[in-house]
Amino acid sequence: MEATNGNATNGAPETKDWRSYDRMLLPPTQDLHRLEVYTEHDGYDRLRRVLENEGMAPGDVTGEVKASGLTGRGGAGFPTGVKWTFMPDPGEKPRFLGVNADESEPGTYKDRQVMEYNPHLMFEGILLAGYAMHIDTAYVYVRGEYTDWISQMATELQKAYDEGYVGEDILGSDFSMDIVLHKGAGAYICGEETSLIESLEGKRGYPRYKPPFPAQKGIFGCPTTINNVETLAHVPLIVEKGGEEYSSIGAEDMPGPALYGMSGHIKRPGVYEYPTGIPLTDLIYDVCGGMARDEDPKAFVPGGSSTPPIRADNIDGLTMNDESLGEVGSRTGTLCPLVLDAETDMVSFARRVAHFYQDESCGQCTPCREGTGWLENILARIDQGEGRMRDLDLILELCDHMDGGRTICAFADGAVGPVRAIVKRFRDEFEAKCQASVYPVSTEVSAGPNSAVAATE
Amino acid sequence: MSTFGIQQPIVELPDQDPERDFSDEELVWTEEEQEQIEAWEEQYADEQGAIMKVLWLAQEKFGYLPPEVIKLCGETLDMSFSQTYGVATFYHQYFKEEKGSYVLDVCTCFTCQVCGGYDILHYLEEKLDVHAGETTDDGMFTVQEAECLGSCGSAPMMEITNGVYVHQLTPEKIDDLIESLRAGEVPEFTSVTLPQDEDEMDGNRRTDVENTTTYETQPRAEHME
Numbered sequence: 182m183e184a185t186n187g188n189a190t191n192g193a194p195e196t197k198d199w200r201s202y203d204r205m206l207l208p209p210t211q212d213l214h215r216l217e218v219y220t221e222h223d224g225y226d227r228l229r230r231v232l233e234n235e236g237m238a239p240g241d242v243t244g245e246v247k248a249s250g251l252t253g254r255g256g257a258g259f260p261t262g263v264k265w266t267f268m269p270d271p272g273e274k275p276r277f278l279g280v281n282a283d284e285s286e287p288g289t290y291k292d293r294q295v296m297e298y299n300p301h302l303m304f305e306g307i308l309l310a311g312y313a314m315h316i317d318t319a320y321v322y323v324r325g326e327y328t329d330w331i332s333q334m335a336t337e338l339q340k341a342y343d344e345g346y347v348g349e350d351i352l353g354s355d356f357s358m359d360i361v362l363h364k365g366a367g368a369y370i371c372g373e374e375t376s377l378i379e380s381l382e383g384k385r386g387y388p389r390y391k392p393p394f395p396a397q398k399g400i401f402g403c404p405t406t407i408n409n410v411e412t413l414a415h416v417p418l419i420v421e422k423g424g425e426e427y428s429s430i431g432a433e434d435m436p437g438p439a440l441y442g443m444s445g446h447i448k449r450p451g452v453y454e455y456p457t458g459i460p461l462t463d464l465i466y467d468v469c470g471g472m473a474r475d476e477d478p479k480a481f482v483p484g485g486s487s488t489p490p491i492r493a494d495n496i497d498g499l500t501m502n503d504e505s506l507g508e509v510g511s512r513t514g515t516l517c518p519l520v521l522d523a524e525t526d527m528v529s530f531a532r533r534v535a536h537f538y539q540d541e542s543c544g545q546c547t548p549c550r551e552g553t554g555w556l557e558n559i560l561a562r563i564d565q566g567e568g569r570m571r572d573l574d575l576i577l578e579l580c581d582h583m584d585g586g587r588t589i590c591a592f593a594d595g596a597v598g599p600v601r602a603i604v605k606r607f608r609d610e611f612e613a614k615c616q617a618s619v620y621p622v623s624t625e626v627s628a629g630p631n632s633a634v635a636a637t638e
Numbered sequence: 639m640s641t642f643g644i645q646q647p648i649v650e651l652p653d654q655d656p657e658r659d660f661s662d663e664e665l666v667w668t669e670e671e672q673e674q675i676e677a678w679e680e681q682y683a684d685e686q687g688a689i690m691k692v693l694w695l696a697q698e699k700f701g702y703l704p705p706e707v708i709k710l711c712g713e714t715l716d717m718s719f720s721q722t723y724g725v726a727t728f729y730h731q732y733f734k735e736e737k738g739s740y741v742l743d744v745c746t747c748f749t750c751q752v753c754g755g756y757d758i759l760h761y762l763e764e765k766l767d768v769h770a771g772e773t774t775d776d777g778m779f780t781v782q783e784a785e786c787l788g789s790c791g792s793a794p795m796m797e798i799t800n801g802v803y804v805h806q807l808t809p810e811k812i813d814d815l816i817e818s819l820r821a822g823e824v825p826e827f828t829s830v831t832l833p834q835d836e837d838e839m840d841g842n843r844r845t846d847v848e849n850t851t852t853y854e855t856q857p858r859a860e861h862m863e
Contacts (some may be wrong), residue, residue, distance in 0.1 A: 194858045290789055326787050367691070367731035369785065382684065383684070384724075385687035442791060443791065445749060445752060446753075448860065449833050449853060451791045499642065533748045
């Protein structure tokens with residue numbers, strides 16, 4: 182991959198870095214998910230060191246996380262340390278940590294691997310975050326579909342309670358904190374932080390207006406921070422290595438190791454751990470063994486359904502970090518890429534993406550509730566060969582009426598981003614399907630009421 | 639009599655006093671369940687927080703959540719029926735009507751779509767002679783189309799009755815699965831080995847799981863919808 186070597190301007194590491202990387206989030210240790218094994222391998226030592234008399238003050242932990250440059254791994258990529266500083270000073274009210282294990286973003290399945298193979302790293306991260314922010318209770322909101330993983334985690338959590346790692350006076354210090362597992366019941370929107378809060382409170386998962394932000398009024402109206410599972414699993418590593426050293430791993434704009442959940446038309450799908458900023462071509466051809474059936478790639482969805490797909494002829498020289506993907510109008514999202522080969526029907530793909538958003542819209546705001554349905558309707562019409570050329574402009578116009586702060590949460594933006602990108606970047610495929618229509622309509626006559634009548638009948 | 643004709647609602651209202659599926663004698667918690675619910679209430683600053691757990695418990699106990707069960711759950715936590723009903727109807731996984739003994743949630747979201755999710759769904763529909771969303775006549779299976787279940791590396795896949803995941807489906811695998819489900823055998827939890835573990839640790843890292851599989855090259859979809 183020669184194209185990637187010379188491209189060091191976008192904060193990407195040297196190409197050799199990822200090959201010599203040793204895994205930290207999911208290190209190769211058998212049965213690490215069991216408390217006995219985890220503690221044998223220095224588990225909870227970071228927590229112990231922090232809680233010792235000469236340990237670290239809560240502010241120091243936040244300071245290290247800030248220095249590490251860790252960004253949220255749930256999709257939005259907000260700097261974690263900065264988020265923590267939004268919490269007000271401890272007062273009368275209880276304080277909560279919401280752990281976002283809802284992981285419903287299509288294409289994303291990395292948090293589940295943390296919960297399956299290294300749950301105690303997550304618990305340790307939760308406790309360190311709890312110490313840094315004076316948290317009383319952490320709620321781990323796991324999506325309802327992960328039944329097996331919830332019961333496995335519940336067993337391990339109980340062990341941690343029994344051994345004094347969680348609960349009252351943790352490890353003999355005066356720091357106490359509870360961890361509660363909360364099982365969702367199948368709603369994508371509950372991964373949105375304010376919706377997650379509503380759901381935890383036992384209500385319909387309708388997102389809330391911001392402000393007030395969760396740090397002021399979160400779970401039960403109390404100061405709350407919401408972090409993703411993988412994000413919290415990074416915290417013990419940061420405390421161990423120090424923020425400074427951690428920030429030297431991977432890409433400059435979003436440092437650290439990352440879990441890449443690879444799926445689609447590749448030879449070896451699966452979750453891989455490598456530093457951020459790995460070249461895309463290396464990821465597809467070296468890590469995942471290349472394209473399945475050795476076809477050419479057509480499109481690349483970098484991280485979940487909300488991230489705009491990239492044309493495969495654009496991926497040379499790109500790396501998996503926001504700065505680099507931003508150059509081609511996308512972002513890393515959850516860092517779980519989907520690779521599509523040349524035979525993929527992008528119209529059908531866009532239709533399925535739109536269907537997902539139509540199905541999952543909570544229905545609170547009109548632009549989103551109605552817009553997602555119409556997006557699906559129009560895309561379905563094109564997909565079925567009954568589309569008209571002007572439908573393409575109609576889609577783009579509809580997109581403009583949905584995003585950009587017209588709704589309470591960013592769901593509509595998430596729905597519009599990929600659809601708009603697919604229509605713009607793969608327009609030829611949409612046009613081909615429209616032209617295959619029984620009544621082809623040229624772009625010239627696609628204006629005015631008369632043409633509309635002619636086209637329908 | 640007033641000359642103002644009262645307009646009938648255009649949409650017929652649902653039956654306001656439907657026949658109940660469960661009698662008052664059935665609609666009680668056992669002592670054990672009551673204790674469990676109280677423990678859950680403790681976990682939340684406001685007891686209403688426990689409603690999702692209580693609804694899950696009720697679904698396990700009664701199989702699905704008709705209005706009278708939802709009402710019971712609400713009363714347990716001092717919530718009004720409308721509030722509780724609102725919660726129960728917001729989430730996909732709470733069954734508001736009776737389903738088959740096994741609910742087969744086939745993922746067709748886009749990763750599964752491009753890897754043959756619809757092929758699997760159609761095969762299953764044909765095999766069981768139902769459409770997605772319907773239950774077989776013998777009341778054994780309900781086939782549903784599901785949104786992303788978070789197992790994209792092992793697509794196409796399905797989930798059985800809000801529980802175990804079955805990965806990397808093929809028509810042959812479906813045949814075996816249906817046969818074993820008919821015999822009352824639900825597959826056990828399967829751990830999918832990380833590719834890096836295969837290289838570095840010679841296989842699965844978990845010794846407490848009997849069923850393991852590895853990620854494989856994903857199929858190409860024959861049909862996309």
